[in-house]
Every structure is written in structure tokens, then in C-alpha cells.
Amino acid sequence: MTHGVTGSKRAESADLAVPARGLSRRGLLGLAGASVAGIGMGVAGDRAALAASATPEMASGSAEYPFYGRHQAGIVTPAQDRLHFAAFDVSAGTTRAELIELLQDWTIAAASMSAGRDVGEYGAVSGPYDSPPEDTGEAQGLPTAGLTITFGFGPTLFETADGVDRFGLVRRRPAELTSLPHFPGDDLDVGRSDGDLCIQACSNDPQVAVHAIRNLSRIAFGRAALRWSQLGFGRTSSTSTSQATPRNLFGFKDGTANIKAEEPDVVTAQVWVSAADGPAWLAGGSYLVARRIRMTIETWDRSILSEQEAVFGRTKGAGAPLSGGTEFSEPDFALAGRADQPLIGAAAHVRLAHPAQNNGTKLLRRGYNFVDGNDELGRLEAGLFFISFQRSPAQFAAVQLNLAKHDALNEYIRHVGSALFAVPAGTPEGSYVGAPLFA
Amino acid sequence: MPRAFRSTSLLGVSLLSASVLGVGLLTGCVANDPAATHTAFTVDSSQTACAVSANEAPAGSIRFTVTNSGDQVTEFYLLAADGKRIVGEAENIGPGLSRDLVVQLDAGSYFTACKPGMSGDGVGKAEFTATKTDAAATLNVDLAAQIDTANSNYASYVSDQIDQLVTGTDTFAAAYLAGDFGAARSFYAPTRVHWERVETIAESFGDLDPKLDLREADLEEGQDWTGWHAIEKDLWPADAEAGFEAYSTQKRAALTGLLVADTATLHEKVQGLNFTLSQQTNGAIGLLDEVATGKVTGEEEIWSHTDLWDFQANVDGAQKLYDGVRPILLQTDADLAASLDGEFAALQTMLDAQRVGDGFTLYTDLDPGAIRALADQVNALGEPLNRLTAALVL
Numbered sequence: 001m002t003h004g005v006t007g008s009k010r011a012e013s014a015d016l017a018v019p020a021r022g023l024s025r026r027g028l029l030g031l032a033g034a035s036v037a038g039i040g041m042g043v044a045g046d047r048a049a050l051a052a053s054a055t056p057e058m059a060s061g062s063a064e065y066p067f068y069g070r071h072q073a074g075i076v077t078p079a080q081d082r083l084h085f086a087a088f089d090v091s092a093g094t095t096r097a098e099l100i101e102l103l104q105d106w107t108i109a110a111a112s113m114s115a116g117r118d119v120g121e122y123g124a125v126s127g128p129y130d131s132p133p134e135d136t137g138e139a140q141g142l143p144t145a146g147l148t149i150t151f152g153f154g155p156t157l158f159e160t161a162d163g164v165d166r167f168g169l170v171r172r173r174p175a176e177l178t179s180l181p182h183f184p185g186d187d188l189d190v191g192r193s194d195g196d197l198c199i200q201a202c203s204n205d206p207q208v209a210v211h212a213i214r215n216l217s218r219i220a221f222g223r224a225a226l227r228w229s230q231l232g233f234g235r236t237s238s239t240s241t242s243q244a245t246p247r248n249l250f251g252f253k254d255g256t257a258n259i260k261a262e263e264p265d266v267v268t269a270q271v272w273v274s275a276a277d278g279p280a281w282l283a284g285g286s287y288l289v290a291r292r293i294r295m296t297i298e299t300w301d302r303s304i305l306s307e308q309e310a311v312f313g314r315t316k317g318a319g320a321p322l323s324g325g326t327e328f329s330e331p332d333f334a335l336a337g338r339a340d341q342p343l344i345g346a347a348a349h350v351r352l353a354h355p356a357q358n359n360g361t362k363l364l365r366r367g368y369n370f371v372d373g374n375d376e377l378g379r380l381e382a383g384l385f386f387i388s389f390q391r392s393p394a395q396f397a398a399v400q401l402n403l404a405k406h407d408a409l410n411e412y413i414r415h416v417g418s419a420l421f422a423v424p425a426g427t428p429e430g431s432y433v434g435a436p437l438f439a
Numbered sequence: 440m441p442r443a444f445r446s447t448s449l450l451g452v453s454l455l456s457a458s459v460l461g462v463g464l465l466t467g468c469v470a471n472d473p474a475a476t477h478t479a480f481t482v483d484s485s486q487t488a489c490a491v492s493a494n495e496a497p498a499g500s501i502r503f504t505v506t507n508s509g510d511q512v513t514e515f516y517l518l519a520a521d522g523k524r525i526v527g528e529a530e531n532i533g534p535g536l537s538r539d540l541v542v543q544l545d546a547g548s549y550f551t552a553c554k555p556g557m558s559g560d561g562v563g564k565a566e567f568t569a570t571k572t573d574a575a576a577t578l579n580v581d582l583a584a585q586i587d588t589a590n591s592n593y594a595s596y597v598s599d600q601i602d603q604l605v606t607g608t609d610t611f612a613a614a615y616l617a618g619d620f621g622a623a624r625s626f627y628a629p630t631r632v633h634w635e636r637v638e639t640i641a642e643s644f645g646d647l648d649p650k651l652d653l654r655e656a657d658l659e660e661g662q663d664w665t666g667w668h669a670i671e672k673d674l675w676p677a678d679a680e681a682g683f684e685a686y687s688t689q690k691r692a693a694l695t696g697l698l699v700a701d702t703a704t705l706h707e708k709v710q711g712l713n714f715t716l717s718q719q720t721n722g723a724i725g726l727l728d729e730v731a732t733g734k735v736t737g738e739e740e741i742w743s744h745t746d747l748w749d750f751q752a753n754v755d756g757a758q759k760l761y762d763g764v765r766p767i768l769l770q771t772d773a774d775l776a777a778s779l780d781g782e783f784a785a786l787q788t789m790l791d792a793q794r795v796g797d798g799f800t801l802y803t804d805l806d807p808g809a810i811r812a813l814a815d816q817v818n819a820l821g822e823p824l825n826r827l828t829a830a831l832v833l
Contacts, residue, residue: 181659181660182658182659182660183659184656184657184658184659184662185656185657186656187656187738296731296732298731298818298821299728299731299732299821302724302728302821302822302824302825303724303728303825304721304825304828304829315536315537317537318536318537320533320535320536321533322531322533322536323533324507324512324533324534324535324536325533325534325535325536326535329535335512335533336512337512337530337531337533337557338514338530338531338557343512343531343533376807376810376811377735377736377810377811377814378811378814378815378818379814401659404659405659411728411732
């Protein structure tokens with residue numbers, strides 16, 4: 001059970017004389033410190049209990065993943081269907097102590113929501129009548145729906161672009177935590193790139209994911225503010241062999257050859273930062289790369305089926321490699337067809353992204369489709385919000401450079417947002433996310 | 440700069456390989472027409488057999504779903520009554536895969552056959568009959584001769600455009616080198632027009648395209664930037680990043696030297712080219728895709744903002760390709776021809792409205808409504824244009 005890290009402040013919010021304007025920042029800190037034991041059964045905060053009888057949900061709805069553990073949830077967790085990803089900048093004037101306090105508050109709130117509970121001691125509707133509710137309330141009655149909340153630290157948390165070490169962290173910055181290199185064709189929007197902190201919230205229910213980011217943003221007000229955020233639907237990768245391979249907005253199965261949780265050796269070798277990799281505080285963590293990849297789907301939709309299949313190197317229906325077999329058949333890159341040309345072309349996506357073409361490098365991909373309305377030219381603002389976890393950013397950079405230079409898919413995509421974060425290891429109960437960084 | 444090389448690039452391996460000789464028997468097939476009904480068959484292509492689920496169908500649209508149950512790459516052929524002329528084919532079917540072949544058959548006798556291993560005489564050759572129906576019309580035209588004409592006309596067009604590109608590039612380079620920036624700026628867009636008109640051909644020579652037409656955003660770290668857009672930035676530095684310095688005389692000389700030399704190489708490579716029917720139609724589609732992706736967004740000419748010159752040139756090239764195959768289309772699908780005629784004309788009217796003297800409004804001076812209207816019209820033309828290959832080749 002959760003123990004309040006900032007339990008001493010609980011008394012403040014428990015005081016019914018909280019100003020009518022709402023919970024102060026201190027109050028928010030206090031609500032986050034509520035002891036779970038204190039909430040107990042029968043208190044309004046326990047959404048899961050409400051949901052169990054209210055919705056005969058499918059298995060995905062009732063899935064629950066513990067927040068505390070050796071590694072953060074939301075990485076090898078079977079990819080949920082929905083995403084709300086948010087990048088934050090720490091507000092000017094925030095001190096190191098306040099940053100730590102924010103991470104503590106986030107930890108407690110995230111653990112609470114991951115367990116299907118509201119945020120705060122009194123939750124959405126059981127608090128003081130003269131105060132704004134601690135929890136925003138839109139997740140009441142919804143199941144946990146497999147919510148995971150994953151935190152990361154951007155390069156600028158350690159040192160700003162103009163070299164300021166705001167939090168005494170510069171010497172603890174991983175050497176590899178720098179901006180990603182510029183790749184050919186990059187068309188990045190700074191407003192959709194980078195950030196001091198990130199939170200990935202994934203759930204099988206979009207409202208549960210949005211609820212998580214909304215409440216965590218609220219808790220951060222005054223200490224950190226949203227820089228950019230992204231909603232995603234339709235996971236585009238499977239991270240477990242129990243999952244069917246989903247489709248991206250090009251209509252192709254994506255992530256067939258992804259790293260799966262059932263391959264612990266591969267996960268260890270390719271995803272988790274080891275103690276020997278350094279720095280020590282990041283051991284058991286990973287690096288998260290986020291890329292907002294815009295698809296020009298109108299052009300794609302006008303391309304002929306044979307070109308579409310040639311671009312991917314797979315069949316559009318079954319997802320089998322063009323060299324034959326079924327979806328999970330290993331591609332035969334040498335098998336030639338007419339005129340001795342390989343059935344899977346030199347520029348086919350499946351060839352260029354394959355570990356065999358990248359010195360065995362694999363990424364754990366965890367991306368989502370997005371459609372954010374349309375642009376001023378009447379084209380759907382659609383694409384793939386690519387997320388990958390890897391032991392080193394160099395893994396992503398190598399694969400992406402290969403793709404950016406040669407991939408036939410480049411005609412139909414452009415990378416418009418980019419960010420890199422160090423994802424600390426999991427949090428033991430009683431501690432807070434990233435604590436070893438500040439130790 | 441095309442964002443990447445189309446896998447259907449004109450000089451690459453043609454993905455739609457249906458023999459043009461088969462066209463005589465085939466009319467347009469519009470798969471999406473909900474009123475259309477087609478007859479569906481399965482074909483099991485094994486190592487030794489080519490089992491078609493039936494050997495007779497009413498004339499009209501027929502779909503063969505070919506499944507390769509053997510362990511070699513296979514092909515399926517639909518042959519004319521002489522047993523040799525290819526009416527339709529599905530090629531490069533890997534072991535275990537299925538592929539659909541959709542054909543439009545006139546009444547008559549045909550043969551079906553498979554070719555596991557893609558060589559030899561094939562296996563399972565069997566008679567197939569399309570029976571007469573009221574609806575099925577018969578074509579009786581010498582399409583092969585029309586295709587030859589279209590091919591040679593287009594080859595001449597490409598050659599002529601590159602000739603003019605060479606001449607224009609020399610003049611442009613001389614003015615730039617001499618420091619006459621006003622003249623160089625005035626030559627820039629009118630010269631690039633010749634490149635843009637045949638852009639899908641130029642881009643098919645993989646190494647020349649990035650040397651001549653790479654945009655700054657397409658560079659990888661540490662890569663040398665050469666070609667038109669590198670010079671464009673020096674000529675129009677107004678929008679360059681803070682701290683951008685005009686190029687040195689040596690750099691200018693190096694850039695123009697490469698530009699002239701690479702253009703001369705391109706000139707050599709475009710001599711004596713031949714184009715199949717599907718290469719021509721897919722070329723038109725590719726040019727319009729270039730418009731939709733780079734020109735209508737103002738990303739091609741981010742320093743000079745002369746995107747509409749390129750826009751018009753891409754459309755010119757697509758129109759040229761369409762005009763070449765239009766006589767054939769009139770016989771296979773007159774409705775589609777009428778639709779394309781109308782959409783091309785509408786797009787041209789909108790472009791003409793932006794003409795200023797010998798050129799066009801700069802992209803940055805276009806109002807958002809005009810850009811939106813152009814984008815919508817590119818889509819309006821793009822949809823029927825993308826049915827062209829199927830209407831002619833299937």
C-alpha cells in the first residue's frame with residue numbers, strides 16, 4: 001500500500017477551511033500525500049469498484065498494471081489502445097526542492113490512478129463542498145483500462161540550451177542524452193519537440209488516459225507547464241505475443257517484428273540501460289524517442305496497390321513479407337522475382353528497418369496513430385506518433401538515418417516533431433520516480 | 440526535390456507489367472464502382488498445377504485470386520486465343536502469398552497458365568472462355584500503334600526539355616558567377632521549369648537528383664549541399680537564419696561547376712529512352728504527387744518562393760503525358776477522359792489567375808484561400824488521374 005511521502009501536509013487539505021478559491025498548491029501537495037489506507041473501501045475514490053459492476057467490460061477494460069516496480073510500466077506492458085503523451089517545461093524560478101516535490105506528487109497521483117483510484121484524499125466528489133474537487137472527475141465509473149503512466153527526463157532538465165544548470169544536475173546528465181541528430185527530411189516544429197519532462201499515459205480507454213494527463217498537469221501548475229501534448233489512438237505496435245498486430249493509417253500491419261515482452265533476453269539487451277552503461281541512476285531505465293510523423297495520406301491513397309506493397313515490402317492484407325509465407329515469416333531479402341529483382345526491394349521499409357540491415361539493432365516500438373483534425377489545405381492532420389524505447393539513443397539514430405536516407409516510405413511521410421527523454425527505472429513503494437537522480 | 444524516389448519511377452522496374460499488347464482486349468476497370476459486378480475465381484498455383492476454380496465466365500470484369508501453394512515464386516497468365524499473347528498477368532507472387540488479377544474480358548477464348556519458378560513453359564495451361572453478353576463491347580483499334588506514337592512523342596519531349604535545361608543552366612550559372620544577381624534571380628525559376636516538367640524522369644537517376652535538387656531540410660548532418668536550392672539560398676538570403684553568410688567566390692564557382700556538369704550528365708542519360716504505357720501514366724501521377732507534396736505547400740522554393748513556376752511545370756509535364764495516352768483512353772473509357780479534361784482545364788484556369796507578367800505570384804503573396812483552392816483542385820484532378828493506369832493497362 002502507498003505511503004504518503006508528504007504526509008505531513010495532509011492535514012492542510014483535510015482542513016475544511018480550505019479557501020473557497022480551491023486547493024492551494026500546498027493543498028494539492030497535501031492531497032497527493034493521502035495515505036491509500038486512509039481511503040479504504042467505500043470511499044468515493046475507488047473507481048474500479050464502481051466500474052466492476054457498472055460495465056461488463058472486455059478484458060482490456062479490467063486490466064491493471066502496478067505503478068511501482070523494478071521498471072516503469074508502459075514500456076514492456078502490452079501496448080494499450082490509447083495514448084495521451086505530454087511534454088512539460090519546468091517553470092521559471094522552480095527550485096531543485098520544488099522539482100523533487102513535483103516528482104513526489106506525480107508519483108503518488110500516478111500510483112493512485114494506476115490502481116483505479118481518483119487523485120487526492122477525497123477524490124472527485126467526496127471532498128469539502130466549498131472546494132474544487134481534487135480529482136477532475138471524468139474517469140468516475142470507468143475501469144482502470146490498463147492505465148500506465150511513464151515518466152521521462154529531457155536533456156534540457158539537466159542543462160538548458162544556453163547552458164544553465166537549473167537544478168544541479170548537469171554532472172549527472174547521461175552523455176547520450178543530447179538532442180537527436182538532424183535526419184534528412186526532418187521538418188521539425190520546435191513547438192512540438194523536446195521538453196524538460198515527459199509523461200506517457202496509455203490506457204484502453206481514451207478518457208482514462210486523458211484524465212491522467214489532465215490531473216498530472218494540474219498538479220504541476222506553478223512548477224511545470226505543458227509544452228506540447230499528443231493524443232493517439234490505435235496502437236501501431238504489439239509488444240506482446242498475445243496481441244494481434246495492429247495497422248497504421250497507411251492500412252498496413254506495423255510492428256510485426258517488434259520486441260516482445262516474452263523475449264526477456266532481447267528486452268535486456270536492447271531496451272534496459274544496464275548499470276555498466278552508466279550513469280548509475282539510470283540503470284534499469286531506458287531512453288524514450290518520440291517522433292511525430294505526419295503522413296500525407298491523400299497522396300498515399302492515390303498510389304497503386306502494387307506500389308503500396310512495394311514501399312512496405314509486405315502484403316497489405318495479411319502482412320506477409322513479399323518474399324512469401326505468412327505475417328510472421330522471416331523476410332527473404334535475397335529471393336528474386338522478375339528480372340532478377342528482389343521481391344522485397346532495396347528501398348522497402350521492411351528491409352531497411354530490419355535488424356539484419358542495422359547491425360542487429362532493435363527498438364521497442366510503442367507508437368500510436370493520430371488524426372488531429374485537418375490542416376489549412378484540407379488534408380487530414382494524420383500520422384503516426386512514433387514512440388520507441390531503447391537502451392541507447394544511438395540505436396534509434398542508426399535505424400532512423402538508414403530509413404531517412406533510403407526508405408521508399410519517405411515520399412509519404414515527414415517527421416515534424418522529435419523528442420528524447422531518459423526514462424528512469426521503476427519506483428519502489430515509498431520512493432518517487434527518478435529519486436536516484438537526486439540522491 | 441522529390442521527397443524520395445518512387446518505386447514506380449519511370450525508368451525503374453515497372454510494377455504494373457501487364458503487356459500493352461493485351462490492351463486491345465481490355466477496357467477500363469473501375470473497381471470502386473458499387474454498381475459493377477465482377478466474377479470471382481480462385482487459382483491454385485502449385486509446383487505442378489494451375490487449378491482455376493472454373494473455366495468459363497460471362498464477358499466483363501473478372502477477378503482471379505491467385506494463391507501460390509508451391510515453394511517457388513510464381514506467375515499467373517491469362518493468354519489470348521493464340522496461346523501466346525498476354526492479356527493479363529500477376530507476377531512475383533511469393534510462396535504462400537495471394538494476389539488478385541482483375542481483367543476486363545471481351546467474349547472469346549483464352550488460356551490460363553501458371554509459371555512457378557518464372558521460367559520455362561509454365562504448367563497447367565487450360566482453356567478459358569468468356570461468353571458473350573449484351574453489355575460487353577468489342578474494341579477494334581490499332582492500339583499498339585497509338586502506344587508507340589505516345590512513347591516516341593514523350594521521349595522527344597523529355598529530350599527537348601533537358602536540352603533547354605542545359606542551355607538555361609549555362610546562362611544562369613554565368614550570371615551568378617559574374618555577380619549579376621539580378622539576372623541570375625530572373626533566370627532561376629524559368630530555367631528550373633524544364634527540370635520540373637520532367638522531374639519524375641530526372642529523379643529516376645538516383646544520384647543526380649540529390650546532387651541537383653536537394654532541399655536544405657533533406658540534408659543529413661555533415662552532407663555537402665549542392666544544386667539549385669543551395670544557390671537559391673545565396674541569391675535570396677532574406678529568409679535565411681541569423682548569421683547566414685553570403686557564399687565565397689570559390690564556393691560559388693564550385694557550386695556552378697557541379698550544377699553545369701551534373702546537368703550535362705543528365706542530358707546524356709535521357710537520350711534514347713523508352714517508356715511503356717504504365718510508365719507514362721504513372722509518370723503523370725508522380726508529377727501531380729510532387730505538386731501535392733511540395734509545391735502547393737511552398738516547401739520546394741523556401742528562399743525564392745517561386746513555387747508556382749514549379750507547380751505549373753509539373754502540371755505541364757503531367758498534361759503532356761496525359762495528352763499522349765488520351766487517344767487510347769477515349770476508346771477505353773471516354774467518361775474518364777472527359778473527367779480528366781475538365782479537371783486539367785480547371786486547374787489551369789486557377790494557375791492562369793495567378794500569372795504576373797511572364798511568371799506567377801510568389802507563394803508568400805498568395806492568400807490562404809487561393810492556396811486552399813489550388814490544393815483542392817490538385818486533389819480533384821488527382822483522383823481521376825490515378826484511375827488512368829488501370830483504365831489503360833488493366
